[in-house]
Amino acid sequence: AQSVTQLGSHVSVSEGALVLLRCNYSSSVPPYLFWYVQYPNQGLQLLLKYTTGATLVKGINGFEAEFKKSETSFHLTKPSAHMSDAAEYFCAVRLQGAQKLVFGQGTRLTINP
């Protein structure tokens, strides 16, 4: 069965510092990969996705993620954190041929002034 692991339930960085949120998946076939952001008491907003093609994908709000098949990873990065980036981030995968999304447990990002 496929699963998604987000290493670190809570990540704290200083404003202006690099943001790195980790996501690893377990699947014998590369799935479709997504990163979502959730602000308090709201639904999820799509940041970016990887389906095929270029392994480095750029999303909204300055975020990007790189699909590394050899490492079964899809880590999310942002060069310079902003206070408004404080939120919960979810990595999700969808196995090719499957309808359901499988979510990681989420990483809460805190930005220190």
Next chain:
Amino acid sequence: GAVVSQHPSRVICKSGTSVKIECRSLDFQATTMFWYRQFPKQSLMLMATSNEGSKATYEQGVEKDKFLINHASLTLSTLTVTSAHPEDSSFYICSAEKDQGLSQPQHFGDGTRLSIL
């Protein structure tokens, strides 16, 4: 865009009440919608997949008689929590797919916080 509207955003009601939550795709047609439940500080748990014009597919452990899902049109799916009890208190979120194809993302509503007294 791909806007999903969920209503109401918050419900507080007495134990034993049935509560209906609506999920609408405002600017696209959605043949498939999904209902999730999220407990505090936890991830989303898929409850059921709602297909327009057919019965919903429930995940293991989700009571279909407790959580009634109706997807009567291409823009509306409803979740009814029947005879709600305090343990049903949670954050319920719906999502919809704008386009066919599994590489497409799901678009989420803003959620409904249900509190049963």
